[in-house]
Amino acid sequence: MLNTFMVYVENKPGVLTRVASLFRRRAFNIDSLTVGRTEKPEVSRMTITVDADRDQARRIEANLYKLVNVLLVENITNQPAIIRDLAMIRVAATHEARSHVLELANVFRARVVDVAPESLTLEITGAEEKIDGLLDLLRPYGVLEMVRTGIVAMRRGSKSSEAVSARESAVADITDDGVSYSV
């Protein structure tokens, strides 16, 4: 089954390689990986989806924690969360088809971001299934080009950000002889 992890990492060079290399080395297959900035300049955040059973998912989490630059890992697969994917779809839209395509875009709340004589480019944000649904309907008209960002996710409620603050306060716990007593 597809597992979704939110991974908070130190915003340092090479961290993405470390994470990607871990998945390759342990033969876990990444379905999608996104990375970007967060509200804290020193923290980046990844959303990773990966096909794994329950035991594998636990091992992925444990292995991610073994990376020194990983601050926090949350498996939100069965958690209430907001999950969004973004797609830009260039679809063939001749004179006759144009109004049909625009109607579909309207129903799916996709935005038209570019218009050309023979095509329309739509931007759609939403759960992956919603985008898949629109794509299915657009295919008969001719999908000329498509790009998706992969999903980003956020847990509902305020728990994640609190957890990260707790993790950061552990920095202060490193004592003089270099031993950390953080959990």
Added chain:
Amino acid sequence: MTDQKATLTTSKNKTTMTGASILWECLEREGVKHVFGYPGGAILPAYDALKGSNIHHILVRHEQGATHMADGYSRASGEVGVAVATSGPGATNMVTGIATAMLDSSPIVCITGQVGSKLIGSDAFQETDITGVTLPITKHNYLVTHASEVARTIREAFYVAKSGRPGPVLVDITKDAQQGTCEFDWEAAKPQLPGYRPDLSPAPQEYEQALELIHNSKRPVILAGHGIIISGAMREVRDFAERAGIPVALTLLGLGAFPASHPLNLGMMGMHGEAWVNHMIQEADLLLAFGMRFDDRVTGNLKTYAPNAKKIHIEIDPAEINKNVKVDVPLVGDLREVLLELMPKVESIDRSEWLDHIDKLKGDSAVRDIQNLPDSGHLYAAHVINDLWRQTRDGKTIVVTDVGQHQMWEAQYYKHEHPRTLITSGGLGTMGFALPAAIGAKVACPDAEVWVIVGDGGFQMTMCELATLVQENLKIHIAIINNGFLGMVRQWQEFFYDRNYAATPLLNPDFAKLADAYGIRSATVSERSGVVPTVEAARQHEGPMLINFKVEQEDTVYPMVAAGAALHDMIRRPSPIVETAEDE
């Protein structure tokens, strides 16, 4: 340099230093007394600054040797071993040693020079992306491009290497970072590792679950691994085993963690483990895994592994839980601390029925032991190792092995009473490990008697380090178990490739002349009667000695669990005394 040192001692807080000087200063403050290294262009500024340091630099003959020496140093002493090399080929030569340390959780810090930061990415002379290369085989690694980053990085490297589950850390320092200057402030350079969690501990209910399994078990076995030695839990494991009356089987790297002469010691498990040990694991109703990771070499076929046993896994690395074997109760934490927590609640239980059963299995196997077979006039490696053990058992002799048949015979016939007296490459199985690792061990423990047991194949992989041994004036004895073959590979060809000995017979140099060329005394032994007197001669000799033991060419390590076979399905030594009918 010396001036800077002087400034440092007078004003304790801040002083301006080069990155190179900061490097040595930090190493000293981390307690480093020896480093193993090889100079070259990109690391020259660091070597130039070495003269202002109290650290003794040992010049190796190949950078792989430097990493194995640092590894051997660490395994013998428990301290962090340090290896130094230049960029490019110097750094890539370290790869095998780093991977060896990674697989065996050995704390080493490797310092490599790197081309100037402005040249990075330009394919400059001797430029290699060594942090990229070593990413999957280090616990963590760093690229340092400014002098101001040196101090914190070195402090973090040592902390990461030795805490939690130890491992190798590589620090790649650009030439300009070594040459540049900055203010050095040790206090301000504290490690900043917000995500690093080396100190986990189990939940109270997990202890309860473990205790329940222990108290309900009739046929328990402790699987004792390397983690006992790393955690320093020898005393606790012994107390636990004695109190609960549970026999102890050891992994290869666990040898020495539990005294060989202890009545509850069963011996080694796994592919070349004792037959009774493997049978007991298969018959057990509870396995207590102490600091071991269910490697394929100790489990055999996972589908048939210990089918009736519940499993308790005490392990510091959460990523090892349920990796190979699904366990019933994981206790994630430092082994010693976990055992101290468990101990007061463990009840003493009479398990004499189980222990008697074990004694019966042991007696059955003893008749197959090569030591009990009539003397055929041949010299067997098992004889050499057993005699060596008898001669050196009085002290805390450190034996360093290479990889292959001799390594397995060492594990079977050298009875280790103390931790850190067997140093061997387990996980990676690195041929060429023995000689350099022994040099590291001897440097760490100058008063210990150090023996290298090495095959004729593996010896030739790193024998250039004989020069290092002589240059450092180290008394290390080298026992070459010479059968003229890559013995373990030949054994696999014998069993599984229809005796097609492809590329396993060896044409060897005259080892006596070779030793002579380095000014090392040597001897050749081809009869059993020569083993003891030659070992004694070596021990009495004031310098190092190389002994070429010409042993039976096509001898085989028994028992053997074939790769992928069930653990109880062992190939046994054909014996004139016991018919094979009893085997299956």
